[in-house]
Amino acid sequence: MSRHVAIVTDSTAYLPPQTMERHHITAVPLTVVLGDQALEDGTEVSARALALALQKRRPVTTSRPSPETFAATYRATAQAGATGIVSLHLSSEFSGTYDAAVLAARDAPVPVRVVDTRMVAMALGFCALAAADAVDAGGTLDEAVASVEKRAAATTAHFYVDTLEYLRRGGRIGAAQALLGSALAVKPLLQLDGGRIELLEKVRTASKAIARLEEIAVERAGAGHVDIAVHHLAAPERASALAERLRSRVPNLAELHVSEVGAVIGAHTGPGLLGAVVSPR
Template identity: 65%
Template sequence: MPADLAIVTDSTAYLPQDAVDRHGITVVPLSVAVGDEVLADGVEITPKELAEALRAKHRVTTSRPNPETFAAAYRGAAEAGARGVVSVHLSGELSGTCEAARLAAAEAPIPVRVVDSRLVGMALGYSVLTAARSAADGLGLDEVAAAAVRRAAHTSGFFYVDTLEHLRRGGRIGAARALLGSALAVKPLLHLSGGRIEPLEKVRTASRAIARLEEIAVERAGDRRVDLTVHHLAAEDRAELLAERLRERIPGLCELYVGEVGAVIGAHVGTGLLAVVLSPR
């Protein structure tokens, strides 16, 4: 990609590494604390290690990012010859990441446009990829940021968790808190709405919840041309099976990616997560 504009995101996009390399995207790792040890997401702790820590009942928390981590990325872009940066991040309703990026942008040596995708995971990732492709096509700073916003506005994410407990502990549960009283009797399906985690449906068993997740994805995709990601945490077999079913059932499927979420999101959803991200072309 030409160095005119740099694209920056954070590690919760969980982009495939080949896409990061191909488009020259800078990924700023966020941090997770396991006990008293603070580790960089995807750099110093893997999804497998995070899952092991959760199963062992270790205290796992996330914290507000330091603006300096973004400032360093923006300085690096300027030193590499970029004349501007589009910095696309996870929902400001879920994290202080966008605010940290904006603080850093105010002091950056080149213009920076910070985009709150109001999403997370590959829902965020598709917005980042659109920004990268738009920059490669020669669009200007504001046009690239606007393209990222448009892609985000049409992207949706639905997910299943084995328990709401991790979301409750992390304070990310939003209106889904209403499900807590019956948490033992239901397997909740949740979605991203307005940048927040909201309840979608209550299902009685895990198998029914996963089947319903499949149906929702098929219904929402319709006949449109869509990119799709199946995310999971320590549930690879279930994710691969779900992906295969969706490959068979969605006629307009373009690109399909199966990927495990990392430590920052994993800390809030727990093992057993299954998520489907749909992003129309």
């Protein structure tokens, strides 16, 4: 890599490996603990293994990369020729990843701008791609950071989950909200709001909730040029069907990504997750 500004993100961006290679993006992995095994998110634990563990109620926890891991990444990136680094990460409301990156950046051999995108999954991935596009166009470190912030401000993410129980277990949603959803036997729609997962609507059936998710994605896309990502966990048929409907309904769709989320996000949402990320260009 010879570009003057390098892009570093983390494994929760869920960017395809070929995309990261093409744009020279480095992803630092978070850690997933399945029982007594500590594994790298995205490389050492599969979505299927995660789904089975959750269904069997095996303990699943996640942890941030260490500051030392980030420090080593920054050193290697500088040695490869970078004179500055944009390090952009999932919301600090979900993880201490941003804090670890900030600690490491203090002693990095080149300037590092650490950005809390308040995003996750491809909402984060699209921010990384925006930074890469800015750098490819000859942009400075400040211009790359501005591209990240602009993309993050315009990007929305909505999710359907079969149950709020996994979010409750991980402390990502209040116990009262989770109990209410269970008591009413409703299917929840969630949104990423201010860096946190918030309950948006409660719908009576899964089919109605997924139809509503589709309508929200179409509304957010509007008539402008947008990228869309459809995420799932152990629900490939749902994801493919939603992606095809969005492909036919969004007039100025630029890129459409369909991917299964990794263990860090899946551990908190559970099998059956279906998500739609809309990111205007």
